[in-house]
Amino acid sequence: MRVTKLFTKTLRDAPADEVSKNAQLLIRAGYVYKEMAGAYAYLPLGLRVIEKIKQVVREEMNAVGSNELIMTSLQRKEVWEKTGRWDEKVVDVWFKTKLQDETEVGLGWSHEEPIVEMLKQYVQSYKDLPISLYQFQTKMRNELRARSGIMRGREFVMKDMYSFHRSAEDLESYYNQTIEAYKRVYDRLGIGAETYVTFASGGAFTKFSHEFQTICEAGEDVIYLHREKNVAINEEVIDEAVKELGIERAELEKVKTAETGNIFNFGSQKTDEMDLHFTDENGTKQSLYIGSYGIGITRAMGVIVEKMSDDKGLVWPVNIAPYQIYLVSIGENGSKQADALYDELTAKGVEVLYDDRDERPGAKFADSELLGIPTRVTVSDRLVEEGKFEVTDRASGQMKTLTKDEFLATIST
């Protein structure tokens, strides 16, 4: 992509009403546009990051045998009434609206009930199980506060997965496999070392649910952590959990975190409430066991920005950077050489953002840093004469002068 073809421009200042660091940087760098508090448009660069995060998640969900689909955003009232969750005293984030004929409908803040309802049409016998389904979808939640930028949206992208089993044991085994899959996701997103599987409240069937909490100053949660023992507990359940796990509270470190994902074991409660059953080998009607597994795609993106950016701007991990290389041309000769290098790299499938603008070098360098592309390659009149390029690593700031062959050897395609 040529920068002259990007419709976005970098901004010196973020909008005055934007208080969160992640949104300030993403807006300044042209990744997102703020429509209103809690609602952000993802512009071409931002969309590429979202798609990369989704692809990592997709590969890992596929690897545990889940199948991708997309449910609807419009949801039926009767479906949610079955579990009592149409009630706004029970679920306080509903956006509700009406069809022209006055039928009340909800906008999907979760798809737990609709997917259970849908499966009634597809699950009859034990032979149909297990089933695991997931989607990436824009959830709508009328959150009371939305001051954390893209970390808490009123409209945000979630990956939600649901699994359906014939027994508690089968669910448990899948649940544990999913924990491992989630760990791989966070590793690949570059936040694995700082993301803890955390005991949390809210398990309907088990005593605890599991949250994936990423250490982050801008997060809204607090966990108690034992780094060596690799134990983390949400403060909401700290008293109960220390008792249960036999840990000394004094040994635990209190840290601020953001919940980037969570998983729940629903047991068979929801299937009983909603009357989703299957028949076993003996023709007996049985309850299904359900697990629910979320990842906040846009929240994870916000957390990565919060954790990795520096005073110059964004710093993307290679796996989710919108482009791998920021190519800068300086001077006339440099431009010609840069054009050729751009074509060559693009043909090889390398993702290059080429700053082909007629701008001073300082402005191009500043933008390359704000945009956070992992590697900057500078082609200047001076270096071209020696057959060399300047290659700068965004994260460390380290600069090397390499010949073209040396540079090409550093990029994996």
Ligand code: ATP
């Ligand atoms: P929170 O306690 O932060 O409100 P939640 O318990 O409501 O989260 P879930 O309903 O289980 O979360 O959603 C699954 C995942 O979606 C969460 O772990 C989080 O990463 C993400 N998420 C939830 N609410 C939001 C939001 N308003 N904006 C962005 N991401 C969100």
Ligand code: MG
């Ligand atoms: Mg919530």
